[in-house]
Amino acid sequence: MEEERSSRRRTGGIRMRDVAERAGVSTMTVSRALSEPAKVSQEMRERVIRAVEEVGYLPNLLARSLSSSRSTTVGLIVPSIDNSIYTQTLKGLSVVLRSRGFQLMIAESGYDPSEEEDLVAAFLTQRVSGLVLHNIEHTDRARALIRQAGVPVVENGNLPPEPLDMAVSYSNREAAKAMTLHLGRLGYRKIAFASLFAHNNDRSRDRIEGYRAALTELGQTPDPRLIVETSRGLASGAEAVVRVVQAVPEVDAFFCAGDVLAVGALFECQKRGWVVPRRIAIASFDDVDLLRHVSPAVTTLRLPRYGIGERTAQMLLGRILDDAEYLRGSVVDLKFEIIQRESA
C-alpha cells in the first residue's frame, strides 16, 4: 500500500528513481550507467539502458547540473543578432559544441555595453559553463562578474590588447591596414574609407586606425574628408559615395568596412556611369558570395568567420571539459587574406 508521503505534488515526468526501480538497482547505478558507463558492469549497463527505454526516461539536466555544479550550456552575446556576419561563426560554434553535447544560448546587446553587462549577468545566473563575447570592450562590472564567476570566456570580434581570458579573432586593424596598403601599392592615391559607426564598436575604430596607419606608411596625411561614418545597408554604401565625391571629387578608391556597403557603393558608381575600377576602385571588408558574382567582382578581405567559431568552441571545451588551464590568456590570431579581384 504505497502512499504519496510528500506534501508537494510532483509535476515532472519519469525520474531516475523510476528507472532504478524498474531495473532493480539504486539510482546511483543508473546515474553511473548513464554518465560514466565505465564504472558499471556490463550487465548493469544493459539492464539500465533497457529500463530507460522501457519507461521512456529523459535525464533532467537541471538537476544534474545543480548537483554536479557543472552545466552544458554556453552563452553567446553578439551586438546585433540579425547581422549576417555572425552566422558563419555561429555555425562553427554550434557544430563543435553540439558534437560534445553542449547547447548554445544566444542574445544580442545592441552595441550597448550596459546591456552586455546585463546579459552577462543573465547568463551567469543560468550557470552557463562558458561565454563568448563579440565585443572586446566591457563595463567594469561585467569584467568583475566574469572574473568572480570564474567562467572561461572567449572574445572573438577583435584581437584584444588585454584579453579577459581567451580570444580568437583576426586583427581588424591589420586587415584594414593591409587592404589600404594594397590599394596604395596598386597606385591609388586618394583612398576613401567608409566606416560603420564607431561608437561602442571597437572593430570599427580599429579599422579606421588601420586605414590611417597605412596612409601614413604610404607617406600620406589622412584626409578627414575621405573618411565617412555610416550605418549598415546598401543605401548607406551608396550615400557614402555621394558624400565623399562631393567633398573630394578626385577620389580614386573606395574602401568599405563591410560587404554590404561595398555593394551599395558599387551600384551607386554604376548608376553614375563610372567604370570600376578605371574611374574609381572599390574594395570591401569581409567576403561574401555576392562580391564574387557582381560585375566587376569586388576585391575584398576574406575573414576566418567559420574558423573563429570552431576554434572558440574548441578552446572553451578544452577549458570546461579537459581543464586545459594552459589555454588561459591565449590570444589566437586566425589571420585574414586579401582576395584580389577586378574592382581594384
Next chain:
Amino acid sequence: MEEERSSRRRTGGIRMRDVAERAGVSTMTVSRALSEPAKVSQEMRERVIRAVEEVGYLPNLLARSLSSSRSTTVGLIVPSIDNSIYTQTLKGLSVVLRSRGFQLMIAESGYDPSEEEDLVAAFLTQRVSGLVLHNIEHTDRARALIRQAGVPVVENGNLPPEPLDMAVSYSNREAAKAMTLHLGRLGYRKIAFASLFAHNNDRSRDRIEGYRAALTELGQTPDPRLIVETSRGLASGAEAVVRVVQAVPEVDAFFCAGDVLAVGALFECQKRGWVVPRRIAIASFDDVDLLRHVSPAVTTLRLPRYGIGERTAQMLLGRILDDAEYLRGSVVDLKFEIIQRESA
C-alpha cells in the same frame, strides 16, 4: 566557531543563504523578496536588496528551475543556422523573450528529421519551457516526446495542416501560387520555377505545389522542364537559368524560390545581354534589401519574418506564463505581400 560540516566541497559562489544571513532573515524571505516582492513587507524587501548588492549575489536559475519545475529557456531548431532568412525571425523571438527574462537556445537540424528528433530530446533534457520548430514534418518519436513532455511548441516555417500545438507562419503554398498567378496576369506564358531541394523540406514542396496550382488555374499544364530543383547560392540561380533555357528557350518568366537565387538568375540574364523584364521576367521569394537596389529592382514576395518571431514568442509566453490554454491549437497565418517592382 563555525565549521564546515559538509563533506562535499562547495564550488559555487554566493548563495541565497549568504544573503539571508547578511540581511538577518530566512532564505524564504530572500526568495520571496526576489521572486514575489508583493508577498514581503517594504522593509524586508529593501533589506534584502541591499544585502544582495553587498554580497554580490547572482541567483542560481538551475536551482530555481529544479525546485519550481519551471524554467526560463526556450529552444529553437532551424534546418540550417547560417541561412540568413532566419535572422529576422530570430531577432523577433529574441527581443520578445528577453523582455520577459527568457533565454533562447538555438540548434540546427541540417534538414534531417532524425537530427531534429535528437535535438528535441536534448532540449527537453535541458527542461526548456517552450520549443520553436521551423519544420512542420517530424518523426513519430519527436511528436511523442513533445506530447509526453507537455511543452508548448510553435511551428513557424509553414502552415501545418495538423499542428503539433501552435503555429505562426505564412502559407508557402499560397505565396508561390499568388506570385505565379501575378506573373500570369501580367501576361507571361512560359513561367519557370526554380525550387530549392524539396527533400525533407516541406516549405519547398508547398511552393512547388502552389506554383503548379496557379498554372492549372491559368489554364496551363505544368511543364516539368520548367521546374528545376537546385541548392542555395548565387551560382545555383545562374545555373538554374542555364538549365531551363536550354530545355525551353522560349521561357519568358523566371520565378525563384529564394532571394539569393533570384539575384543569381538576374546576373546570369544580364551576362547574356537579356533585357529584364523585356526578354525574361524575374520574380523572387522573400524580400531583402538587395532586391530593391539591383537594377532592375526585383519583384518579390514580402514575408513576415520578424513578425513570425515576435508572435511566436508572444504565444509561447502566453502559454508558459499566463497559462493561456485557449491558444492551444492556434494556427496564425501572418500573410505575405507581393512587392511589384521593375523585373516583372
Next chain:
DNA sequence: ACAAGGGTTGTTACCGATATCAGCGGAAGC
C-alpha cells in the same frame, strides 16, 4: 588460510533554490 586490494554497488548527505504549512502579531468584528 588470511590480509590486501581492485572492482561494483549502495547509503547518505548534499547541490541551491521553492512549496507548503505552521506560527505569530495586530486589526477588525461582535
Next chain:
DNA sequence: GCTTCCGCTGATATCGGTAACAACCCTTGT
C-alpha cells in the same frame, strides 16, 4: 474582551540528480 482573519515570516521537506564514502565480493599474494 475575545475570537477571527489577514499579512508576514520561518521551519521543514522536497525538486532530481551526483559526490563521497562505506560495504561487499572476489581475486591475488604470501
